[in-house]
Amino acid sequence: MRGSSLSHPEVVEALRPFIVTFWGQSNNERLPDDVLPLHQASGGASHFATGSNVRCFVLDADGRLLHWFNGFPNHTGNPMGRSSDEFAAYYVREINRSGAGRTARRAEMPLKLPEVGNGVRLFIRFTGQRDAHASPVVEAVESLDEWKTLSPPTSAREIDAAKLSRWLRLCYPAGVNEQLEPYTGVHGKLTLTPAGPNQAVLAGKVRMDLPDRKSPPFDGTFRAVLTYGTGGAVRLRGVVEGGYPRFDWNQVAWADWPLTVAIESRPD
Incomplete structure (x- = not known):
């Protein structure tokens, strides 16, 4: 991802055992069949009154919903006023609440900037x-x-x-x-x-x-x-x-x- 809290090192580590995907809706288009039950489980459209318009879902290997949470820590104040560290701590805490975390084998890879020959x-x-x-x-x-x-x-x-x-x-x-x-x-x-x-x-x-x-x-x-x-x-x-x-x-x-x-x- 080109930046954002999902690229924070602590979030990357928490997401390492998972397959990550996303879907975005615009102009009230129809929700796909595999997204609709998740949307309904999180309160559907009525949830906008108490939560954000970004929702995260943690599924197990069989596609069963284990936990969902708002994309922003709360619905009050300005979420963009938070630091990336605050967002990262929130994401890690919610991901771990699912109980689905596993220890992923990690290959040590040195952090490098992208490079070109010319x-x-x-x-x-x-x-x-x-x-x-x-x-x-x-x-x-x-x-x-x-x-x-x-x-x-x-x-x-x-x-x-x-x-x-x-x-x-x-x-x-x-x-x-x-x-x-x-x-x-x-x-x-x-x-x-x-x-x-x-x-x-x-x-x-x-x-x-x-x-x-x-x-x-x-x-x-x-x-x-x-x-x-x-x-x-x-x-x-x-x-x-x-x-x-x-x-x-x-x-x-x-x-x-x-x-x-x-x-x-x-x-x-």
């Missing part, structure tokens, strides 16, 4: 958020024609941001957000300007379309410094910053949450 790595996060929304996301993208696009400039030249769309389309936040797919369109003009004998500066505004056409686009800036060798670009360090559109149900209006993405070339 490309970029992106570090994506909301700035200033303290809850699950602050979960960072790391993406790695193998290069195709991007380095050709960013070949050393002899003078300032304009580059269509869409030519770097394989990088920029991934600049969206963690899976606790409604957006679960990359941006569908990348627009804008970037200027690549010489900055010394072996460096250049890339800068400009970008606009990216969210998959949900009802949502406003992401507007931001992309700035980067490139260092060149005899064969072309050998290093890139860049930052994408902007306001990510989120609908504030309390204010009944769209709000921009500050989003920051650091981009570094790999393997250098």
Whole structure:
């Protein structure tokens, strides 16, 4: 999962013996036959008055319901004001209440960042958020024609941001957000300007379309410094910053949450 409390190490450990799946409903569509009895066991639609619209179910190996719980610790206050550690402790406690926990064989695997042989790595996060929304996301993208696009400039030249769309389309936040797919369109003009004998500066505004056409686009800036060798670009360090559109149900209006993405070339 691209972030959220389910990616917390303590929750991952508690879920290790289980097979995890999910189903999401929109526009009051019909519940599948295997989901309907679980929904009814948790109170059905009437439960929205006392619980959240996210429910978790623990089943045994034969599909029998052992325990269910709300996706949020309670129905009062602002659940997004809680820390990821609080959410994790709640999930672990409820999972263990099912009595279905087993000791899973665990292979020791060192924690590593995703890597590519020739490309970029992106570090994506909301700035200033303290809850699950602050979960960072790391993406790695193998290069195709991007380095050709960013070949050393002899003078300032304009580059269509869409030519770097394989990088920029991934600049969206963690899976606790409604957006679960990359941006569908990348627009804008970037200027690549010489900055010394072996460096250049890339800068400009970008606009990216969210998959949900009802949502406003992401507007931001992309700035980067490139260092060149005899064969072309050998290093890139860049930052994408902007306001990510989120609908504030309390204010009944769209709000921009500050989003920051650091981009570094790999393997250098």
